[in-house]
Amino acid sequence: GRANIGVVGLATMGGNLARNLARHGSAVALFNRSPQRTRDLMAAHGDEGTFIPTESITDFARALARPRTAIIMVKAGEPTDEVIRQLTEVFEPGDIIVDGGNARFTDTIRREAAAREHGLHFVGAGISGGEEGALEGPSIMPGGSVESYETLGPILASIAARVDGEPCVTHVGTDGAGHFVKMVHNGIEYADMQLIGESYDLLRRGAGMTPAEIADVFAAWNRTELDSYLIEITAEVLRQVDAETGLPLVDVIADRAGMKGTGTWTVQTALDLATPVTGIAEAVFARGLSTQTAPREAAQARFTEAQGYPGGTLAVTDRAAFVEAVRQALLAAKLVAYAQGFDEIRAGAARFGWDIDLAAIARIWRGGCIIRAGFLNLIAAAYDGDPADAPASLVLAPHFARLLDAAQGAWRQVVAHATLAGIPVPAFASSLAYFDGLRSPRLPAALVQGQRDLFGAHTYERTDRPGAYHTLWSGDRSEIRVG
Numbered sequence: 001g002r003a004n005i006g007v008v009g010l011a012t013m014g015g016n017l018a019r020n021l022a023r024h025g026s027a028v029a030l031f032n033r034s035p036q037r038t039r040d041l042m043a044a045h046g047d048e049g050t051f052i053p054t055e056s057i058t059d060f061a062r063a064l065a066r067p068r069t070a071i072i073m074v075k076a077g078e079p080t081d082e083v084i085r086q087l088t089e090v091f092e093p094g095d096i097i098v099d100g101g102n103a104r105f106t107d108t109i110r111r112e113a114a115a116r117e118h119g120l121h122f123v124g125a126g127i128s129g130g131e132e133g134a135l136e137g138p139s140i141m142p143g144g145s146v147e148s149y150e151t152l153g154p155i156l157a158s159i160a161a162r163v164d165g166e167p168c169v170t171h172v173g174t175d176g177a178g179h180f181v182k183m184v185h186n187g188i189e190y191a192d193m194q195l196i197g198e199s200y201d202l203l204r205r206g207a208g209m210t211p212a213e214i215a216d217v218f219a220a221w222n223r224t225e226l227d228s229y230l231i232e233i234t235a236e237v238l239r240q241v242d243a244e245t246g247l248p249l250v251d252v253i254a255d256r257a258g259m260k261g262t263g264t265w266t267v268q269t270a271l272d273l274a275t276p277v278t279g280i281a282e283a284v285f286a287r288g289l290s291t292q293t294a295p296r297e298a299a300q301a302r303f304t305e306a307q308g309y310p311g312g313t314l315a316v317t318d319r320a321a322f323v324e325a326v327r328q329a330l331l332a333a334k335l336v337a338y339a340q341g342f343d344e345i346r347a348g349a350a351r352f353g354w355d356i357d358l359a360a361i362a363r364i365w366r367g368g369c370i371i372r373a374g375f376l377n378l379i380a381a382a383y384d385g386d387p388a389d390a391p392a393s394l395v396l397a398p399h400f401a402r403l404l405d406a407a408q409g410a411w412r413q414v415v416a417h418a419t420l421a422g423i424p425v426p427a428f429a430s431s432l433a434y435f436d437g438l439r440s441p442r443l444p445a446a447l448v449q450g451q452r453d454l455f456g457a458h459t460y461e462r463t464d465r466p467g468a469y470h471t472l473w474s475g476d477r478s479e480i481r482v483g
């Protein structure tokens with residue numbers, strides 16, 4: 001017999017994905033550049049299902065039933081291009097190459113077009129859930145042709161996470177749509193983690209609570225609308241005690257956050273689309289600031305409490321009330337961050353010609369991926385139905401608007417108190433500014449247009465009649481209509 005699916009690249013992710021496929025009834029062809037990895041996988045897990053190990057790309061292609069379908073799980077970038085070149089040589093028209101790595105969506109668009117020239121289907125599939133997800137059920141975001149999804153869809157559905165019986169996979173859209181949506185997923189993940197971090201900082205420094213006490217708070221929050229994987233693991237991290245020092249682990253970990261690029265891509269893309277994703281941007285910049293060791297040390301030495309700067313503590317008299325205010329602020333700011341992420345997907349879909357069902361995206365994020373949460377059911381409900389009736393922003397969906405009605409007071413208090421105390425809350429504050437920007441009947445954008453017209457004759461529109469206008473600033477200051 002032949003394999004119905006193959007996996008190229010058998011490191012952590014590829015190996016686990018291959019095992020997941022085999023456990024769910026697929027016959028899986030295996031190939032890895034270094035054959036030892038393939039042998040190791042067979043030795044350790046070869047009895048978990050049907051595997052066809054191969055040690056050349058030609059044998060790999062021979063092992064696959066047609067249309068051949070292969071998932072590439074190698075290092076993103078040049079290695080992915082190299083494997084695509086190899087597969088292109090041995091595959092035939094109608095065959096399907098899936099890239100399950102963390103590719104940039106623009107690379108996926110380029111690769112799809114190139115593969116199409118050879119009559120091949122190329123599917124960029126975002127896969128979230130890390131190592132464990134790959135084995136136990138990830139959230140999968142495939143792009144590529146509708147035709148390829150007929151073959152690929154059932155295979156991916158067999159290995160995806162399930163929520164309420166529904167597999168966490170959907171055909172996101174053509175060419176790079178899947179990797180685009182995976183990118184935004186990661187951006188939202190950055191924002192969510194930053195907001196949780198700010199909440200922790202407020203409770204820790206602001207209210208003087210211990211990591212163990214805050215772990216209990218997060219565990220309690222996990223039984224509210226905030227119920228999510230990220231809140232759950234936050235409690236777990238905060239409870240951990242360092243074996244060596246006996247200190248809370250969080251106090252021993254260096255406060256420099258790393259990143260691998262998808263958050264940055266989300267913000268870069270949002271800038272190109274002129275879609276404000278302030279929560280995500282602040283999260284990326286906050287990680288950047290955390291690694292700026294030299295200026296941080298110098299500023300810590302120079303701008304001290306002795307110099308009259310606030311020292312990061314809050315006078316909290318009613319701790320329970322404060323904890324609840326932070327929870328409300330977190331909920332509101334999180335909603336804004338998700339609203340902004342979905343706006344970016346909508347803007348990307350419009351720009352790149354993808355027909356993306358936002359409700360379906362929210363549904364496949366309910367399980368398997370890092371941002372999985374009950375909250376996504378509410379987002380799916382908000383976007384369900386005719387896209388023409390979709391809310392202009394998630395914050396306007398009736399359920400979420402009521403949530404903001406209830407939370408906005410606490411959100412403002414938290415941002416104001418944090419600011420006075422000198423506790424940085426960039427994501428809380430920028431989300432609030434964004435929300436107030438949406439609500440403002442008049443924005444100073446009018447003044448900016450005036451400035452632009454003065455120095456660059458960029459023209460402006462008027463509130464009272466159509467057309468484009470320019471004031472003769474260096475002349476008699478009369479106004480002319482220019483369009």
Ligand code: NDP
Nearest residue numbers: 009010011012013033034073074075076079101102130131
């Ligand atoms: P790595 O990113 O560490 O990549 C290692 C694999 O790539 C090995 O199989 C290696 O082969 C292969 N490889 C590297 N260069 C080449 C090349 N030039 N030609 C052929 N094969 C090559 O593996 P991971 O399993 O961690 O991740 C795989 C992909 O999945 C990446 O794109 C990653 O971004 C993505 N991803 C990872 C997640 C995670 O949690 N780790 C989560 C979601 C996605 P060899 O054994 O011969 O060295």
